[in-house]
Amino acid sequence: MNVRAVFHRSAETSLKEWHSRISQPPGGDPSLALFMRDEILDILEKKEGFPEGAIFRTDLTPQGWVWQFAAGTWLHYGVRDSSGFLGITRRREVVIFQIYQDCPVSKASQLPHR
Numbered sequence: 001m002n003v004r005a006v007f008h009r010s011a012e013t014s015l016k017e018w019h020s021r022i023s024q025p026p027g028g029d030p031s032l033a034l035f036m037r038d039e040i041l042d043i044l045e046k047k048e049g050f051p052e053g054a055i056f057r058t059d060l061t062p063q064g065w066v067w068q069f070a071a072g073t074w075l076h077y078g079v080r081d082s083s084g085f086l087g088i089t090r091r092r093e094v095v096i097f098q099i100y101q102d103c104p105v106s107k108a109s110q111l112p113h114r
Helices: 009-023 032-046
Strands: 002-007 055-057 064-070 072-085 089-100
Touching: 002 009, 002 032, 009 032, 009 089, 032 064, 032 072, 032 089
Parallel strands: 002 089
Antiparallel strands: 055 064, 064 072, 072 089
16 A cells, blocks of 8 residues: 655644754754654554554544654644545555644543554
């Protein structure tokens, strides 16, 4: 299956804030933020949108997945499949809606993703 992870335009502000926070001293570096951003996209693609620890939330708008990539980096994203011949999933797009410093929900109820 072809999987592509992307940031939605609604994530633009939170992505800039996150990049700025990761880039700040002490220990911060703009190249680290770029590396981490690329790593987020790479993991989401390799795991086909379902990395370990991701939980589905119906209380977010839009409904979607929440995943902690690293300390201080939480993602809210959705997964959209496109079907081909005979309804077989040919392409999956993982769309990141927002990046948060803290978990975006107060209670984490977990629903299985498979």
